[in-house]
Amino acid sequence: MGMVSSLLPHLINGLALGLLFALIALGFTLIVSVMEVINLAHGSLFALGAYIAMVIISPDLVMLGAAGELYGDLPLAVRYVIALVLAPLVIAVIGFGLEILLRRTYGKKKEYGLLLTFGAALVFEEAIRLVWGPAERVLPVPPGITGGFIFNGMIYSNYRIYAMVFGAAAIGVVWLFLNRTPYGAIIKAGAHDDEMVRALGINLPRLRMLVFGFGAALAAVAGIILTPIWGLRPHVGVDATIPAFLIIVLGGIGSFWGAVFAGLLVGLVVGITGAYASDWSILSMYILLIVVLTFRSRGLLGKKTALEL
Amino acid sequence: MTDGSDKPFFSAQGLQKRFGQQVVLEDISLSFERGTVSGIMGPNGAGKSTCFNVLTGVHKPDRGKVVFDGEDITGLSSPRIARKGISRSFQIMSLFDEFSALENIMVALPEVRGGLLRPLWDTRADTVVADRAAAILKSVGLDGHERTPAASLSYGQRRALEIGVALAPSPRLVFLDEPTQGLGSDGRLRLADLVQSLRDTYTLVIIEHDMEFLFRLADRISVIHWGQIIAEGTPAELRSNPWVRVSDLGKVA
Amino acid sequence: MLTSPTGAPIVTKAMLVLFAILFTYPLWAKYVGLYDYLGIEIAIFALYALGFNLLLGYTGLPSFGHGAYFGVGAYGYSMAMVELGTSPLVGLLLAILAGAVSAGLVALFLSHRRGIYFALMTIAFGQIFWFLSIKLRWLTGGEDGYLNVLRPVVELGSLKIDFGSNVTVYYFAAVLLALMVMLLWRVVHSPFGTALQAIRMNEVRARSAGYNVWLVKWTVFTLSGAVAGLAGGLLALTQESAYPNVMSLHASGFVVMMTLLGGGFVSFWGPVVGAALFILARDILGAATEAWLLWYGLLFIVVMLFEPEGAVGAWRRLAGLFVRPARREASPKVVP
Numbered sequence: 001m002g003m004v005s006s007l008l009p010h011l012i013n014g015l016a017l018g019l020l021f022a023l024i025a026l027g028f029t030l031i032v033s034v035m036e037v038i039n040l041a042h043g044s045l046f047a048l049g050a051y052i053a054m055v056i057i058s059p060d061l062v063m064l065g066a067a068g069e070l071y072g073d074l075p076l077a078v079r080y081v082i083a084l085v086l087a088p089l090v091i092a093v094i095g096f097g098l099e100i101l102l103r104r105t106y107g108k109k110k111e112y113g114l115l116l117t118f119g120a121a122l123v124f125e126e127a128i129r130l131v132w133g134p135a136e137r138v139l140p141v142p143p144g145i146t147g148g149f150i151f152n153g154m155i156y157s158n159y160r161i162y163a164m165v166f167g168a169a170a171i172g173v174v175w176l177f178l179n180r181t182p183y184g185a186i187i188k189a190g191a192h193d194d195e196m197v198r199a200l201g202i203n204l205p206r207l208r209m210l211v212f213g214f215g216a217a218l219a220a221v222a223g224i225i226l227t228p229i230w231g232l233r234p235h236v237g238v239d240a241t242i243p244a245f246l247i248i249v250l251g252g253i254g255s256f257w258g259a260v261f262a263g264l265l266v267g268l269v270v271g272i273t274g275a276y277a278s279d280w281s282i283l284s285m286y287i288l289l290i291v292v293l294t295f296r297s298r299g300l301l302g303k304k305t306a307l308e309l
Numbered sequence: 310m311t312d313g314s315d316k317p318f319f320s321a322q323g324l325q326k327r328f329g330q331q332v333v334l335e336d337i338s339l340s341f342e343r344g345t346v347s348g349i350m351g352p353n354g355a356g357k358s359t360c361f362n363v364l365t366g367v368h369k370p371d372r373g374k375v376v377f378d379g380e381d382i383t384g385l386s387s388p389r390i391a392r393k394g395i396s397r398s399f400q401i402m403s404l405f406d407e408f409s410a411l412e413n414i415m416v417a418l419p420e421v422r423g424g425l426l427r428p429l430w431d432t433r434a435d436t437v438v439a440d441r442a443a444a445i446l447k448s449v450g451l452d453g454h455e456r457t458p459a460a461s462l463s464y465g466q467r468r469a470l471e472i473g474v475a476l477a478p479s480p481r482l483v484f485l486d487e488p489t490q491g492l493g494s495d496g497r498l499r500l501a502d503l504v505q506s507l508r509d510t511y512t513l514v515i516i517e518h519d520m521e522f523l524f525r526l527a528d529r530i531s532v533i534h535w536g537q538i539i540a541e542g543t544p545a546e547l548r549s550n551p552w553v554r555v556s557d558l559g560k561v562a
Numbered sequence: 563m564l565t566s567p568t569g570a571p572i573v574t575k576a577m578l579v580l581f582a583i584l585f586t587y588p589l590w591a592k593y594v595g596l597y598d599y600l601g602i603e604i605a606i607f608a609l610y611a612l613g614f615n616l617l618l619g620y621t622g623l624p625s626f627g628h629g630a631y632f633g634v635g636a637y638g639y640s641m642a643m644v645e646l647g648t649s650p651l652v653g654l655l656l657a658i659l660a661g662a663v664s665a666g667l668v669a670l671f672l673s674h675r676r677g678i679y680f681a682l683m684t685i686a687f688g689q690i691f692w693f694l695s696i697k698l699r700w701l702t703g704g705e706d707g708y709l710n711v712l713r714p715v716v717e718l719g720s721l722k723i724d725f726g727s728n729v730t731v732y733y734f735a736a737v738l739l740a741l742m743v744m745l746l747w748r749v750v751h752s753p754f755g756t757a758l759q760a761i762r763m764n765e766v767r768a769r770s771a772g773y774n775v776w777l778v779k780w781t782v783f784t785l786s787g788a789v790a791g792l793a794g795g796l797l798a799l800t801q802e803s804a805y806p807n808v809m810s811l812h813a814s815g816f817v818v819m820m821t822l823l824g825g826g827f828v829s830f831w832g833p834v835v836g837a838a839l840f841i842l843a844r845d846i847l848g849a850a851t852e853a854w855l856l857w858y859g860l861l862f863i864v865v866m867l868f869e870p871e872g873a874v875g876a877w878r879r880l881a882g883l884f885v886r887p888a889r890r891e892a893s894p895k896v897v898p
Contacts, residue, residue: 038678104867110677111624115822116866118626118681122815123859130853238689238811245682283693286686293683294671365770391772399770405763416760417771424753425778431751478772 009154010275011268013229016160018267019167020226024240025247025259026174027218033254034187034211037102038110040117042219043241044124045098047234049091049220050227051132054139056083077142084224088217095216099209121237129234137232139224163225170221171260177214178256187211239282243270246289316379318343318512319395319482324373326363333359335536337373341482341529346504346513348527350520356536357516358400361486364514365397366390377482396480398471400487400516404459410470411455414442417477442477449473449503465496469503476511483507485515489522501526524548572744576831580743584736588729598728599800604841605735606796611821611833612746613789616782618818619826619833620750622762623779624681627688628790629814630668633695635661635791636804637702640711643799650714650725650734654795661791662784664691669783673776676765685811692809707805711798725799735796742789743834749785750830758782816840819862825874832874839873 028042057079059068071079098120105113145162148155178184186200186207223240230236243266250265251258269288274281317340324337333356341347351357362368364375366387375383382390405413415421420438424430432438446452449469454462459470468488475483488504489497497519504526507513517523523530524544532540532547540550587601610632617623638660642653668687672680695702702708713725725731749755757778760768769775798804807813824836840858847854869876 040681101863101867111622112866112870114624114678114681115818116863118815119819119859119862119866122812122819123856123863125812126853126856126859130856235812238685242682242686242689249679279697283690286689286693289686290671290683290690293675293679293686367770387770388772388774391770397770399767403764403767405760405767407763408759412756416756416768419772421753421756422772425757427753430753431748432753432756474767474771 006154007272007275008152009156009160010271012156012164012271013160013274014268014271015264016163016167016229016267017226017271018264019164019171020222020263021243021247021267022260022263023167023170023174023222024219024244025251025263026171026256027215027222028244029248029251029254029256029259030187030211030218031215032248035099035106035208037105037113038117039098039102039215040114040241041098041120041124041237042215042244043237043239044121044128045091045095045216045219045237046223046226046240047128047232047237048094048124049087049217049223050139050232050236051128051137052090052220053083053087053224054137054232056086057140075142076140077144080140080142084221087224088220091220092213092217095213096209098216099212103205121241125234125237128237132234134234139227139232141228159228163229166225167222170218174218175256183207183210239285242285242289243267246285246292249289249292317341319377319514320375321364322374322376324360324363324370324375326359326368326370333536334363334370337533337536337538339364339531339538339541341512341514343481343512344508345528346508346515346526348523348530349514349516349533350518350523350530351533353518355533357533358486360533361397361484361516365395365484391478391480394478394481395484396475396478396482397484398475398486398488400490402467402471404467404470404474406460407458409456409458410446410451410462410466410473411439411442413459413470413474414445414477415439417474418442419478422478445473445476446470448476448506450499465492465499468492468496468500472503476507480511482512482514485513487516487518489517489519497522572748574747577740577743577747580831580834581740584740585733587736588732598732600841600845602728602732602735602796602800604838605732605739606793606800607817607820607837607841608834609735609739609742609796610790610793611817611824611826611837612742613786613793614817615821615826615830615833616746616750616758616789617786618821619828620755620758620762621779621782623676623783624818625684625783625786625814626681626811626818627684627686627691627814628786628817629809629811630688630691631661631665631787631790632794632797632817633691633804633806633809634664635794636798636808637695637708637794638791639795639798640708640804643711643714644708649716650799653799654738654792657791657795657798658788659791661794662788665787665790666780666784669780669787672783673780688809688811688814692806692811695806695809702804702806705806707803708798709803711802711804713799713802731800735800738792738796742792746789747830754778754781819858822870823862823865823872825872825877827875828871828878829874832872835873 247262251262273284320340326334369384635657639653639657642656716723820836820840821833825832
């Protein structure tokens with residue numbers, strides 16, 4: 001059994017991680033490219049999405065009474081799909097709220113937005129801790145995609161493959177949105193140019209809010225898919241924010257393919273480190289961030305923006 | 310270098326600078342004499358700002374040399390160039406907005422700058438330093454505004470302060486980057502008077518758009534266009550220069 | 563600026579007020595429902611936040627991973643006491659050194675940046691330190707903590723100082739705080755302090771005025787790390803142990819929040835006020851609800867949105883003194 005084939009499950013894991021990281025990063029870069037806001041609370045939306053999905057899948061049936069009983073009888077797969085649709089919507093609404101909150105900081109020193117979203121991230125994490133406790137929780141997943149199989153002497157996880165496929169599909173949806181819808185066209189054309197947008201008759205504040213919500217929803221989706229791999233704990237928000245940044249820096253702000261390729265790269269690094277020293281795989285992300293920020297401040301594909309202070 | 314030696318005070322030779330594919334400066338050679346007012350003129354996009362930035366250490370040239378008072382300063386960083394006695398003002402005003410006018414000057418004084426290793430010296434209380442700063446403020450016409458925060462000054466006053474901060478380190482050579490930017494005719498007159506009052510103490514190099522302004526004040530002017538020096542000489546010589554006439558530089562007085 | 567002919571003396575009126583409160587605290591604390599240990603914690607965090615504000619309020623550099631240097635100081639003190647058996651003073655000196663060295667190393671990577679990239683790097687380094695302190699069990703005791711850092715009894719000739727008593731530790735911390743207050747006050751009024759603020763307002767201009775901005779930023783980061791190390795060492799002395807949790811992003815966020823809520827953006831005293839408010843909130847609010855930190859975080863957000871000058875800023879407004887600080891303390895307000 002060669003080195004490569006023993007690495008294969010980890011490669012798949014890396015790809016799955018990478019695609020989902022790319023999803024987080026895409027939501028993040030959309031927000032940044034439209035608003036030049038750095039949302040340090042992006043990871044919190046990731047985490048919250050997963051927790052809310054957990055609640056939707058297995059709510060406190062006693063509280064819901066008779067309707068709850070009916071709901072509880074639904075197969076897990078159905079509840080899972082409902083959660084996959086509903087939770088991101090909830091998070092999108094929260095994203096709207098966050099954007100409204102941030103409006104006061106537009107035009108002020110960049111540090112304010114930074115501090116504000118940092119505070120928001122802490123508040124979210126604390127709220128999660130209060131409601132669901134600090135211990136690790138489980139996001140129930142339909143039995144069809146759990147378990148594994150053996151191929152060529154190596155064990156493969158069904159879920160990782162599912163995550164990979166789902167991630168790729170989700171990225172495809174984002175691509176369609178950006179390239180086949182009018183809103184997408186505006187965003188791509190650099191919608192942070194107020195005058196142009198207004199000249200086109202588009203409501204800029206509404207656009208911002210929608211983009212923020214969309215980005216938040218993407219983070220939530222990524223959270224729902226990724227937390228069964230990573231574990232569902234209050235701190236997982238931070239661990240999701242860092243790759244988003246790293247990917248943006250590597251791939252450039254506002255660059256779709258930059259986010260995707262950089263996401264894959266980061267995912268592979270984390271996945272392969274996981275093969276050799278699983279505890280340290282998350283740490284590898286932070287080290288990679290430091291290395292990248294030390295040597296380049298511009299992305300591979302993106303352009304310099306006002307973030308480069 | 311105190312006698313009238315034939316080496317210029319400041320010279321740049323064969324500067325080239327490109328950003329990516331774009332060659333912005335191509336074989337720029339300039340020189341300035343001590344005690345003169347020199348001008349650099351040219352339309353927008355000609356490369357004036359880049360030239361300026363290269364001369365003051367903001368960018369390193371890809372090729373070429375910059376020599377100041379016999380010393381090769383090519384490629385030095387802007388703090389080091391500042392310490393050699395070259396100072397600049399900025400076209401897009403660059404002040405310390407939350408400091409008062411006086412504090413803006415004080416920060417740039419060499420005693421304060423060099424006093425970083427004296428942690429127990431109270432800069433605010435030092436009247437000697439404050440007096441020096443006040444004198445400079447006066448020389449740019451801002452006496453009376455010592456305590457006004459820079460952000461609260463009028464546009465013209467900020468322009469004056471911008472120059473004041475450049476003068477604070479007692480430089481030997483001062484670069485002024487489009488000092489008339491945004492000023493009305495009154496402001497320009499005042500600025501011209503200011504420049505006249507400074508010429509005895511400092512060697513000045515002024516980048517400008519406003520030809521009349523330069524023609525009145527400068528001893529020699531270099532004209533940059535398309536990344537090259539296309540003409541050079543006294544205002545009188547330039548008036549009759551065909552290149553200057555032909556290129557899109559606006560009316561000559 | 564030209565308002566105070568004698569400038570900033572070594573001891574100001576505000577300092578005297580602080581010292582009066584500080585040194586009499588054990589006498590009246592119990593009458594207002596407070597106690598010695600609480601006072602120690604306030605002193606420790608005031609120290610931590612004062613050093614931190616040099617970076618945030620004065621130089622405008624947001625460090626979201628400062629808990630690393632605080633934690634390193636705690637471990638440094640603990641290891642010195644347990645492994646080397648030194649006196650607490652030497653232990654604290656080692657804590658300061660540890661904080662300074664670790665901050666100094668990190669600052670090599672950061673000093674040419676500011677803004678978001680700076681913040682991200684500080685988070686990344688903070689997480690690395692935190693992670694290492696959990697994983698390197700043989701060195702730090704891991705999540706269980708580095709324990710049994712017993713409070714010493716120090717003999718100076720015929721004088722016996724028993725650090726076992728909270729009152730003793732309190733006065734020790736109070737003296738350190740007082741000394742640090744006076745030292746940092748001089749520092750921010752020196753040319754170095756002016757340089758810090760200039761860099762905050764306009765790095766490019768500072769550079770073209772001849773300042774070696776990289777070096778100044780490196781120095782202030784290292785200095786704030788040293789102070790954090792001292793505070794961490796004091797905490798280890800007080801609680802007789804060192805834990806990884808102070809290095810978490812969560813805990814690093816505390817010092818950011820308390821510094822700003824107190825008014826670190828506009829006042830030298832902001833961090834001190836903020837530290838007191840934080841500890842008091844923790845105890846008083848915390849007794850009423852488990853969600854005290856949530857409320858505190860929400861308060862932080864509200865303050866950032868509406869009153870970024872924090873407690874001191876609000877106080878000044880109330881007291882009718884407008885923000886045009888006679889002595890420029892930290893940055894005056896951001897123009898809304």
